[in-house]
Structure formats: C-alpha cells, structure tokens
Amino acid sequence: MDYEGYxxxxxxxxxxxxxxxxxxxxxxxxxxxxxxxxxxDGKAHDVxxxxxxxxxxxxxxxxxxxxxxxxxxxxxxxxGGTRNISGTNHYHVLLEDELASWCQKDAALLFTSGYVAxxxxxxxxxxxxxxxxxxxxxxxHNSMIEGIRHSRAAKEIFRHNDIAHLESxxxxxxxxxxxxxxxxxxxxxxGDIAPIKEICDLAEKYNAMTYLDEVHAVGMYGLTGxxxxxRDGQLDRxxxxxxxxxxxxxxxGGFIAGSSSVVDFVRSFGAxxxxxxxxxxxxxxAALASVxxxxxxxxxxxxxxxxxxxxxRRLREVGLPVMNTVSHIxxxxxxxxxxxxxxxxxxxxxxxxxxxxINYPTVPKGTERLxxxxxxxxxxxxIDHLVHxxxxxxxxLGIERQAAA
Numbered sequence: 001m002d003y004e005g006y007x008x009x010x011x012x013x014x015x016x017x018x019x020x021x022x023x024x025x026x027x028x029x030x031x032x033x034x035x036x037x038x039x040x041d042g043k044a045h046d047v048x049x050x051x052x053x054x055x056x057x058x059x060x061x062x063x064x065x066x067x068x069x070x071x072x073x074x075x076x077x078x079x080g081g082t083r084n085i086s087g088t089n090h091y092h093v094l095l096e097d098e099l100a101s102w103c104q105k106d107a108a109l110l111f112t113s114g115y116v117a118x119x120x121x122x123x124x125x126x127x128x129x130x131x132x133x134x135x136x137x138x139x140x141h142n143s144m145i146e147g148i149r150h151s152r153a154a155k156e157i158f159r160h161n162d163i164a165h166l167e168s169x170x171x172x173x174x175x176x177x178x179x180x181x182x183x184x185x186x187x188x189x190x191g192d193i194a195p196i197k198e199i200c201d202l203a204e205k206y207n208a209m210t211y212l213d214e215v216h217a218v219g220m221y222g223l224t225g226x227x228x229x230x231r232d233g234q235l236d237r238x239x240x241x242x243x244x245x246x247x248x249x250x251x252x253g254g255f256i257a258g259s260s261s262v263v264d265f266v267r268s269f270g271a272x273x274x275x276x277x278x279x280x281x282x283x284x285x286a287a288l289a290s291v292x293x294x295x296x297x298x299x300x301x302x303x304x305x306x307x308x309x310x311x312x313r314r315l316r317e318v319g320l321p322v323m324n325t326v327s328h329i330x331x332x333x334x335x336x337x338x339x340x341x342x343x344x345x346x347x348x349x350x351x352x353x354x355x356x357x358i359n360y361p362t363v364p365k366g367t368e369r370l371x372x373x374x375x376x377x378x379x380x381x382x383i384d385h386l387v388h389x390x391x392x393x394x395x396x397l398g399i400e401r402q403a404a405a
Contacts, residue, residue, distance in 0.1 A: 017337055017338075018336075018337035018338030018339075018340070018341045018342075018359065019337050019341075019359045019360060024038055024040075024348070024354055024356070025038065025039040025040060026038055026039075026047075026049070026354070027039065027044070028059070028060060029060075030060045030065065031060070033049075033052075033054070033057050033059075033060045033375070033377055034048055034049045034050070034052065034057070034375055034377055034378055034382065035047070035048055035049075036049055036354075038348065038352070038354060040348075045352055046352060047348065047352045047353065047354045048352065048353050048354070048382055048385065048386075049354050050353055050354065050355045050372050050373065050374075050378075050386060051354065051355045051356045051370075051371055051372065051373055052373060052375065053216075053246065053247040053373065054247065054248075054250050054375070055219065055220055055247055055248040055304065055328065055373060055375060056219060056220065056248045056250065056294070056300050056301075056304060056375060056376060057250070057375050057376060057377045058219070058248065058249060058250030058251075058290045058293070058294070059250035059251070060250075061250065061290070061293070063289050063290070063293050064250055064251065064286045064289050064290045064293075065286075066289070067285045067286050067288065067289035067290075068251075068282045068283070068285055068286035068289075069282075070285070071091060071281050071282040071284075071285035071286070072282045075089060075091070075281040075282065075285075076281070077280060077282070078277075078280050079092075079277060079278040079279060079280055079281060081277060081278070082274065082275065082276060082277055082278060083267075083273070083274075083278045084274065087277060087278035088278065089278070089281040089284065090281075091281045091282075091284035091285045091288060092110055092278060092279065092281070092284050094284075094288055095108075095110065095284045095285075095287055095288045095291075096108040096109065096110055096255070098288055098291050098292065099255050099257055099291065100257050102224065102225075102226045102257075102291060102295060103226050103227075103230075103235065103241045103257040104226070104230075104235045104236065105235075105241060105257035105258050105259070105263075106258070106259050106260040106263070107257065107258065107259070107260045107263040107264070108255050108256065108257040108263065109255060109256050109257075109263050109266060109267055109273065110253060110254075110255050110278070110279060110284070111253065111254040111255060111256075111272070111273060111276075112252075112253060112254070112276055112277075112278075112279060113244070113246065113252065113253060113254050114143065114213075114215050114242070114243065114244030114245075114246060114253075114254035115142075115143040115254070116143075116254060116272050116273075116276070117143075117242050117243075117244075117254030117255060117256055118141065118143035118144050118147050118213060118242055118254070119143050119144075119146050119147040119150070119272060120147070120266070120270040120271070120272030120273055121147065121211075121240065121242065121256050121266050121270065122134070122144060122147030122148050122151060122182065122211065123146075123147045123148075123150045123151045123270075123271075123272070124151070124265075124266050124269050124270040124271075124272075125151070125153075125180065125211075125240075125265075125266070126147070126148060126151025126152065126153030127151045127152060127153065128265075128269055129153075129178050129180075130178065131154070131177065131178055132153045132154070132178040132179070132180060133153065133154045133155065133156060133173060133177065133178065133179050133180075134148050134151070134153050134154070134155045134156070134179075134180050134181075134182055135155070135156045135157075135158055135166060135169055135170065135179065135180065135181045135182065135208070136148055136155055136156070136157055136158070136182045136183075137157075137158060137160055137161065137182070137183040137184065137194070138157050138158065138159055138160045139160040139161075139184075139187050139189075139190070140182060140183065140184060140213070141184065141188075141213060141215070144182055144184075144213060148182065156169040156172075160187075161192065161194055161195060163195060163198045163199070163202065166181070166199070166202060167202055167206075170202060170205075170206040170208065171206070173206075175206060175207045176207065179206060179207065179208035179209065180208055180209040180210070180211055180239075181199055181202070181203055181208050181209070181210050181211065182211040182213075183199060183210075183211070183212060183213070184212070184213040184214075184215070184216070185212060185213070185214045185216070185217045185221075185227055185228035185229060186214075186216040186217045186221075186228060186327045186328075186329065187216075187329075188215075188216045188329055188371070189329075189331060189358065189362065189363050189369075189371065190323065190324075190325070190329070190331060191323065191324070191325025191326065191327045191328075191329030191330065191331055192324070192325065192326055192327070193228055193326055193327055194228075196212070196228060196229055196232050196234045196238075197232060197234055200234055200237040200238070203237070203239075204237070209239040209240065210237065210238050210239045210240070211239065211240045211242070212229060212238045212240070212241055212242065213242050213243070214226070214227035214228065214229065214241060214242065214243045215242070215243055215244045215247060215254075216247065216327075216329070217243075217327075218243035218244065218247070218248055218249065219247070219248025219249055219290075219294050219301075220248050220301055220304060220328060221301070223298055224294075224295045224298075225248075225294045225295060225298070225301060227241075227243065229241070238258075239258060239259075239262065240256055240257075240258045240262060241256065241257040241258060242254070242255070242256045242257075243255060245283075245287045245290075248294070249287055249290045249291060249294070250286075250290050251283055251286045251287045251290060252279075252283055253279050253283060253284075253287060300376055303376040304328060304374070304375065304376045305328065307374040307375065307376060307378050307383075308327075308328040308329075308330060308373075308374045310374075310380075310383060311330050311372060311374045311378075311383055311386070312325065312330055314383055314387050315330070315332065315387065315390070318387060318390075318391055318401070319401035319402040320332060320387075320390055320391075320394065320401060320402070321333040321401075321402055323369070328373065328374065329371065329373065330371070330372040330373065330374065331358075331369045331370070331371050331372075332369055332370040332371075332372060332390070333367070333369050334357075334368050334369055334370060334399070335366055335367065335368060335369075336366075336368055337357075337359045337360065337365070337368045339368075339397055339399065340357040340358070340359060340368035340369065340370065341357045341359070342397060343357065343370060343393050343394075343397060343399075344356060344357040344370065346392075346393045346396060346397070347389055347390070347393055350389070350392065350393070350396075351385070351389035351392070351393075353385065353386060353389050355370045355371070355372055356370075356371070357369075357370060358370065358371045372386075
C-alpha cells in the first residue's frame with residue numbers, strides 16, 4: 001500500500017469538499033480580549049475574536065493570572081506524576097472540594113480535559129455496571145459517544161430533546177434494570193437547552209441514573225454559575241455532573257461531581273484517570289481562583305446574556321439567518337461547506353474578524369454554519385463591526401438574506 005499517497009488523497013478530498021480545517025495562528029494579549037494578534041502572511045494582524053469558548057474572558061483575568069503565577073513560583077511547573085504516584089498536589093484537593101461545593105455534590109474528581117472526563121466516566125460506568133443500558137441524546141458530544149461506544153454497554157439513542165421518545169425507550173426495560181440517561185444542558189451547535197426537569201422526572205419514574213454534561217453552561221447559568229441545572233433547581237436530581245475548566249472557567253481540564261461513592265468508583269476503576277499524569281498545580285490554582293470569582297460575580301453572567309441577546313437581535317434586524325437559540329450560542333446558518341469556509345476567510349481577510357467555520361462531521365452536511373459567541377467584553381462598537389462585516393460577506397458571496405426581523 002502507498003501509505004503517503006493514501007493520506008494525501010484523503011486530505012485532498014477534505015480540501016475539495018471545503019471541510020479541511022485550517023487553524024488560525026492567534027496570540028492572545030492580556031488586557032486586550034476579545035482582541036488578539038493573528039499571524040498570517042508573514043505579518044501580525046489585529047483581529048477581533050467572535051468564536052472563543054473563553055465565554056467570560058476569565059482566561060486573561062488578573063485574578064486567574066495571579067493565582068497561576070504564584071502557584072508556579074511556589075509549586076513548580078508539573079505535578080510530578082499520576083494522582084496515585086506523587087501527583088496529587090494540595091491545589092488539586094482544594095479545587096475538587098470547591099467544585100463539589102459549587103455543584104452541590106459530595107465529591108468531585110479532576111481530569112485533564114472535559115473530553116477525558118466524559119470518555120473515562122461513561123466508559124467506566126458502562127463497562128463495570130452489569131447490564132447497564134445507556135440512553136443517549138442523539139446530539140450528544142463526540143466525547144460522550146466515544147465513552148459509551150468503548151464501554152460496550154447496551155445503548156438506546158433518543159431523538160434530540162424528545163421526552164416522549166426517551167420514555168418509549170425507557171419503558172422497554174423493567175424498572176429494576178440498570179439504566180443511565182446521558183445528555184447535555186446547552187447544546188453548543190444549536191444553542192438549545194435540554195428539558196432537564198422532564199428528563200429527571202423520567203429518570204425517577206424508571207429508576208435511571210442521570211449523567212449531565214454542563215460543558216457549555218458551567219460558569220454562565222445559575223445564581224452562583226454552576227450551570228443550567230442550578231438555574232432550573234435540578235442539581236440535586238443529577239447523579240453525575242460533568243463539565244470543563246477550559247471554557248467559561250478560562251483554564252484547562254475537566255471534572256465530574258456526584259456522591260462520594262460514584263466519584264470514588266470512577267477514581268478507582270477509571271483507566272483514563274488512573275494512568276494519566278495529573279494537571280499542573282498552577283492550572284488547578286488558576287481554576288480554583290476562577291471558580292471562586294465566578295461564584296461571587298453574577299453580574300458577569302447578566303452582562304454575558306445581554307451581549308448574546310444583543311448580537312442575536314442585531315443580526316436578525318438585518319436579515320442574517322440566525323438559527324433558533326435560547327442560550328448564549330449564536331449559530332448563523334450558511335448551509336454549504338465551501339461557502340462557510342469562504343465566509344470565515346473573508347471575515348478574517350477583509351474585516352479582521354475571526355469566526356471559525358463549523359462543518360461536517362461537527363454538524364450534519366447541509367447545515368454548515370458560523371458559530372458566534374459573544375462575551376461580556378464585546379462592546380457595541382465590536383457588534384457594529386461584526387454586523388457590517390457579515391453584511392459585506394453575505395453580499396460578496398451572493399448569499400440571500402432573510403426579511404429583516
């Protein structure tokens with residue numbers, strides 16, 4: 001087999017379909033977010049980022065930076081091993097205690113990313129609980145899908161946010177049969193939110209555990225910011241809460257929270273936790289500072305929601321095709337992979353605005369889109385610039401606009 005030729009042909013196919021991923025070379029600047037430097041064509045360009053998952057700007061917040069710097073000075077760069085072999089730093093312990101309290105759970109467990117947290121936890125529970133059936137929302141993130149797949153547990157896929165379909169699947173099994181419902185709160189490509197209360201009602205009716213991914217909600221919903229389940233008064237009904245520290249918290253890593261027994265079970269049986277070097281102490285210290293700050297500053301969440309709703313309103317006023325969204329996610333439909341990539345390129349080259357195209361397999365073919373995320377630090381001037389730039393790009397590409405809302 002011509003291995004190099006095979007690789008080249010497959011990559012060529014991605015490029016021809018407009019699905020080849022090009023990474024923007026960005027240099028974040030403390031105190032300037034959402035501005036950054038974009039290195040391209042041998043030059044550094046000032047750009048405005050409109051697709052960051054650093055939803056609240058905590059990645060450059062001075063409180064977070066100071067905590068990280070102090071931890072590096074006092075504890076060094078790395079943890080020194082896995083959690084079991086000399087790698088449990090005191091900052092890890094403090095952070096897990098803080099996260100458990102934030103999520104109103106007995107215990108929490110850190111992972112190197114939200115992806116690893118999902119994959120390890122679902123794989124471990126699915127493999128270890130005899131005859132467990134996992135009921136998974138059809139729009140669940142790849143990390144959840146892979147965790148369920150690798151667990152080799154039986155699974156049932158219910159239509160996205162479809163309570164009636166979920167119940168019809170649950171009803172196929174005796175009440176005493178082990179079950180778990182796995183779903184997200186905010187779905188990041190559509191901007192919709194799960195009916196958490198109704199899912200929990202079904203979980204109680206059919207004796208199922210609940211597994212909730214709050215990756216795109218942690219820090220941003222609820223009075224203290226732990227997520228949509230807190231906002232909706234459902235935290236006590238969630239068996240396992242999972243989230244990331246790489247989005248609104250502004251650092252990196254993931255975690256789960258739950259009862260002492262379920263967290264200890266994953267800690268003791270989860271290979272993705274046991275055999276992975278633990279997070280650097282400075283990362284844990286920075287995340288700890290961020291969480292403590294977010295718990296006390298609800299005004300950030302209020303401002304964030306206002307900015308997102310303002311962007312949605314402004315785009316709809318000029319007929320740009322914002323998809324239905326009830327969250328801070330602002331998906332702008334393009335519907336074609338090549339055009340979506342061209343729109344992103346034109347925004348960057350003509351207007352110094354960075355919005356990454358979202359193509360298959362992240363979203364189904366024919367639903368390619370630009371995914372816009374506002375932050376509390378985007379000003380009215382930033383929004384004006386975005387709206388005018390999108391109008392120009394739509395006209396340049398000949399994409400029809402809708403009747404102004």
